Amino acid sequence: MDLSKLTPAAGSVKTRKRVGRGTGSGLGGTSTRGHKGAKSRSGFAKKVGFEGGQMPIQRRLPKFGFKNINKTVFKAINLDTLENMAQTHNLKKIGLDELLKHGFINKKDKVKILAKGELKTKLDVEANAFSKAAEEAITALGGTVVIK
Numbered sequence: 487m488d489l490s491k492l493t494p495a496a497g498s499v500k501t502r503k504r505v506g507r508g509t510g511s512g513l514g515g516t517s518t519r520g521h522k523g524a525k526s527r528s529g530f531a532k533k534v535g536f537e538g539g540q541m542p543i544q545r546r547l548p549k550f551g552f553k554n555i556n557k558t559v560f561k562a563i564n565l566d567t568l569e570n571m572a573q574t575h576n577l578k579k580i581g582l583d584e585l586l587k588h589g590f591i592n593k594k595d596k597v598k599i600l601a602k603g604e605l606k607t608k609l610d611v612e613a614n615a616f617s618k619a620a621e622e623a624i625t626a627l628g629g630t631v632v633i634k
Contacts, residue, residue, distance in 0.1 A: 566603020
């Protein structure tokens with residue numbers, strides 16, 4: 487073994503392409519860039535969405551509507567869900583903490599109680615919003631509604 491005889495494995499080292507070094511090299515003339523046009527020039531950088539001067543698709547398609555950044559998004563919880571929760575977990579008061587604990591909402595969710603289904607148990611319900619029908623159904627059974 488002699489350090490002066492070490493060589494890389496066959497085929498692992500390739501020689502660099504030397505473009506623009508005369509026609510004899512085979513890579514002179516246009517230097518592998520084809521003929522004329524923006525892509526053959528130095529400093530060319532294609533802009534995102536550029537279609538060669540044609541009107542780009544994001545300008546051809548019409549725009550409409552808007553996103554209201556002040557919109558409040560509620561997680562809907564129905565009365566039948568509350569009834570089921572009260573029966574299975576033997577609850578008399580259902581608030582945001584109980585809904586979070588049992589996996590109905592996430593930490594940052596705002597909750598609105600809706601009137602789908604039937605409520606048979608007297609409950610004290612705490613949420614961010616209530617529909618009129620849901621509020622009436624809860625208070626009709628003697629329960630209380632707390633808006634947080």
